[in-house]
Amino acid sequence: MKSLFLFFYKFRAFISLILLESFCAFLIVQNSQYHRALFFNSSNTAIGSVLLLSNNISQYFRLIDINESLASENAALKNDMNDFRELPDSIKYDSTRNFNYISARVINNSVDMRNNMITIDVGENDGIKKNMAVIGGGGIIGKTRYVSANYTLVTSILHTASMVPAVIKGKVNICTVKWDGTNPYMVDLLYVPRHYSIIVGDSVITSGYSGIFPENLLIGKIYSIDLSDDAPFFNIKVKLANDFYKIAYVEVAESVELPEIDSLQSAVE
Amino acid sequence: MNRYNLYKIISFFLYLLAQALIFNNIVLFGTAHSFIYIGFLLTLPLELAIIPGMIIGLGLGLGIDAFSNTFGLHAAASVLLMYIRPKIISGITPQGGYAVNMIPRPNIIGLAWFSTYALPLIFIHHLVLFFVEFGGFDLFWSTLLKVLASTAYSFILIVVIQYMFMGNSRK
Numbered sequence: 001m002k003s004l005f006l007f008f009y010k011f012r013a014f015i016s017l018i019l020l021e022s023f024c025a026f027l028i029v030q031n032s033q034y035h036r037a038l039f040f041n042s043s044n045t046a047i048g049s050v051l052l053l054s055n056n057i058s059q060y061f062r063l064i065d066i067n068e069s070l071a072s073e074n075a076a077l078k079n080d081m082n083d084f085r086e087l088p089d090s091i092k093y094d095s096t097r098n099f100n101y102i103s104a105r106v107i108n109n110s111v112d113m114r115n116n117m118i119t120i121d122v123g124e125n126d127g128i129k130k131n132m133a134v135i136g137g138g139g140i141i142g143k144t145r146y147v148s149a150n151y152t153l154v155t156s157i158l159h160t161a162s163m164v165p166a167v168i169k170g171k172v173n174i175c176t177v178k179w180d181g182t183n184p185y186m187v188d189l190l191y192v193p194r195h196y197s198i199i200v201g202d203s204v205i206t207s208g209y210s211g212i213f214p215e216n217l218l219i220g221k222i223y224s225i226d227l228s229d230d231a232p233f234f235n236i237k238v239k240l241a242n243d244f245y246k247i248a249y250v251e252v253a254e255s256v257e258l259p260e261i262d263s264l265q266s267a268v269e
Numbered sequence: 270m271n272r273y274n275l276y277k278i279i280s281f282f283l284y285l286l287a288q289a290l291i292f293n294n295i296v297l298f299g300t301a302h303s304f305i306y307i308g309f310l311l312t313l314p315l316e317l318a319i320i321p322g323m324i325i326g327l328g329l330g331l332g333i334d335a336f337s338n339t340f341g342l343h344a345a346a347s348v349l350l351m352y353i354r355p356k357i358i359s360g361i362t363p364q365g366g367y368a369v370n371m372i373p374r375p376n377i378i379g380l381a382w383f384s385t386y387a388l389p390l391i392f393i394h395h396l397v398l399f400f401v402e403f404g405g406f407d408l409f410w411s412t413l414l415k416v417l418a419s420t421a422y423s424f425i426l427i428v429v430i431q432y433m434f435m436g437n438s439r440k
Contacts, residue, residue: 012320013319013320013323013352016320016323017323017348017349017352020323020324020327020344020348021345021348021349023327023341023344024327024330024341024342024344024345024348025341025345026341027334027340027341027344028340028341028342028345028401030340031340031341044335047335047336050286050289050290050336051289051290051336054290108336108338110293110337110338111296111299112296112299112300112302113337113339113402114402114403114404115339115402117338119338153338160404181403181408182408182411184299
């Protein structure tokens with residue numbers, strides 16, 4: 001028994017290293033595999049308020065960029081409105097709204113890591129729930145993941161676990177957008193069968209299949225197409241519509257239909 | 270000594286906030302990250318025992334993790350750094366040994382000694398950090414480039430901070 005204690009005493013540093021590192025490994029795995037945060041993250045109230053305070057200051061230095069992106073978004077929305085006005089009256093529109101939008105400010109944003117997260121300044125008190133779409137400026141941003149009372153942590157599209165069902169406008173109905181972890185301006189477009197004729201510059205937009213993202217939102221434009229002789233699918237790079245370095249204001253899209261779809265699906269299962 | 274402890278506790282939080290609010294946002298060319306918070310761990314007293322050292326590393330690492338949403342990543346790298354630190358310190362003991370209560374800061378102990386001490390530790394810390402973050406060895410070379418560029422960047426900033434803000438006092 002004494003020698004056992006001596007053994008532990010002799011290797012106490014190494015044993016505590018193993019213990020502490022296992023604790024860290026547990027935290028890392030817990031987050032990536034089971035999608036729940038045991039430990040606090042930046043949606044925590046104390047950390048969120050520090051980030052908000054710092055953002056209040058740093059925002060002043062970016063006002064020009066923010067104004068520009070809001071102005072161009074306004075212009076795009078006005079163009080869309082014109083499209084609707086010019087439609088003939090005889091077509092009746094379904095006036096029910098599928099999505100409600102909640103405006104939010106980005107208070108913390110990472111772009112250069114491989115698994116990037118964004119913190120926004122709205123939470124449960126503003127009606128945010130888990131797995132809502134986050135969109136902004138030119139296109140999609142990500143999906144809400146951890147929601148606290150006043151802050152929400154968003155899994156960015158620039159996260160290796162993000163997958164978004166997509167459509168190549170007018171051509172391919174089912175494909176998937178995924179980030180490979182290197183260039184924050186480009187994402188991969190997966191599962192486009194080789195018999196389609198696609199060209200550089202085609203728009204990639206969201207499909208409504210997940211029920212999370214609104215339909216017909218721009219993701220980006222095809223930047224390069226590559227096809228090896230024996231591959232069943234194209235190798236496609238898509239240039240993102242959003243510059244993730246510059247996002248400042250986003251909207252969270254709450255699906256009105258999603259609870260109904262979910263309950264229907266769970267009833268079938 | 271009490272005054273020294275108070276000073277260290279305050280600088281712990283200053284390093285944490287500086288990293289979380291400023292240096293997390295300064296990434297050169299999307300490649301070189303600066304993790305200046307390890308400057309705090311590197312300048313802890315030479316005599317600090319290994320286990321308290323690792324616990325301080327864990328605490329600071331978890332703080333950084335909470336701000337940058339990396340869940341244990343910085344903590345893992347910092348604990349390993351604090352485990353290796355005493356081994357490097359005893360490995361590069363100068364002739365005649367260290368002075369009592371020596372603080373390993375470049376402006377006290379000399380830049381040459383500090384470089385041989387800090388560079389391997391920063392490199393190991395960044396190596397663990399980026400490869401665990403990438404979850405494997407695909408994209409090996411681009412990750413290694415990130416590690417090397419970040420090591421140089423962090424080292425330079427840590428030394429500059431020591432000379433600029435910490436004065437010449439023996440703290």
